[in-house]
Amino acid sequence: MPIGAEATLLSYTVMRRLERLNIENYAAYSKLAILIYEVSINLDREVQFVWKTCGSFQWSNVLYFINRYPLVLYEIWSIYYTPNTTPSCDTIYQLLWYFGILTTHIAIIVTWILCVYAIYRRSLPSLGAFILGMATIASDIYQGIDSSCSRNTSLSETLWVSILVSDTPINYSSSSGVLTYILLSVFDLLATSLIMTKLIRKSNGLRKLKTRNLLEFVLESGALYFCAVTIPQLIAVALYFAPDGLYSPLVNNFLIELSSVMTARFLLGLRETRKLSSQPESSLEESIVPLSILTFDITSNWSRSWDIAEY
Numbered sequence: 001m002p003i004g005a006e007a008t009l010l011s012y013t014v015m016r017r018l019e020r021l022n023i024e025n026y027a028a029y030s031k032l033a034i035l036i037y038e039v040s041i042n043l044d045r046e047v048q049f050v051w052k053t054c055g056s057f058q059w060s061n062v063l064y065f066i067n068r069y070p071l072v073l074y075e076i077w078s079i080y081y082t083p084n085t086t087p088s089c090d091t092i093y094q095l096l097w098y099f100g101i102l103t104t105h106i107a108i109i110v111t112w113i114l115c116v117y118a119i120y121r122r123s124l125p126s127l128g129a130f131i132l133g134m135a136t137i138a139s140d141i142y143q144g145i146d147s148s149c150s151r152n153t154s155l156s157e158t159l160w161v162s163i164l165v166s167d168t169p170i171n172y173s174s175s176s177g178v179l180t181y182i183l184l185s186v187f188d189l190l191a192t193s194l195i196m197t198k199l200i201r202k203s204n205g206l207r208k209l210k211t212r213n214l215l216e217f218v219l220e221s222g223a224l225y226f227c228a229v230t231i232p233q234l235i236a237v238a239l240y241f242a243p244d245g246l247y248s249p250l251v252n253n254f255l256i257e258l259s260s261v262m263t264a265r266f267l268l269g270l271r272e273t274r275k276l277s278s279q280p281e282s283s284l285e286e287s288i289v290p291l292s293i294l295t296f297d298i299t300s301n302w303s304r305s306w307d308i309a310e311y
Contacts, residue, residue, distance in 0.1 A: 035075060064107075073096070104256060105184075112195075113126075116195060119194070119195060125194050129190060236255070
């Protein structure tokens, strides 16, 4: 390669790396601010509907805490660490990746799998959502293995990039992060579409939902999640295949935080809606959305929820 062309490539690679580092730096502070703000404004509801129910063991509480707090710890650490922080940086990074990112993804995926199951019971859509969710988690685990402290996971979210080794640009190919986001996009699209379609059809149209508080809340949550998370995720996946896909990681930077926030609000809203509903366990609502599954409390009576749903 001519010296001039090599210098140009080196300069371009350095600029690209600096742009990416700036994006990651600003995004890290922004994500932490979003999470802390979300926790603070919903703290009173969280205390009322989660912390005060910790006297007895409930799986919904476990799922809520896993979804809410490990990600905050991961974002705090990601702001302050450097590749030279400790000789065991790679090990610490991967442990925090699994503790913060993987556990949050698992909590989000399990929540929506259970929501699909609550509506469809033992059926093909429930099985499809479960299989796709497990495949997404497996891909997420591989992305953690494919990452390190010095070679951040952002590189595993790019199909083909150039990195510097001893001031020499080399090509690096990885698609573990892309595969994870593709699977997440398909899972989110499937889950939210199944939820909204079934609730609208079983409710005989949107206009009658106003008399069914629980159904209205679940449908609204599915629609909001679809608009705020699923659509941007699909856009980000499309941008991965565009030339020079710098902006795809930028779009994806906030998606897990948004997913966590909306899933936490969904879990809080389920309890609040159930408590405030004048007839929280009416046969009409229970036949369409079994509350014992949606809140999946270990003390609930699950026997009524195992009938095959009509669809």
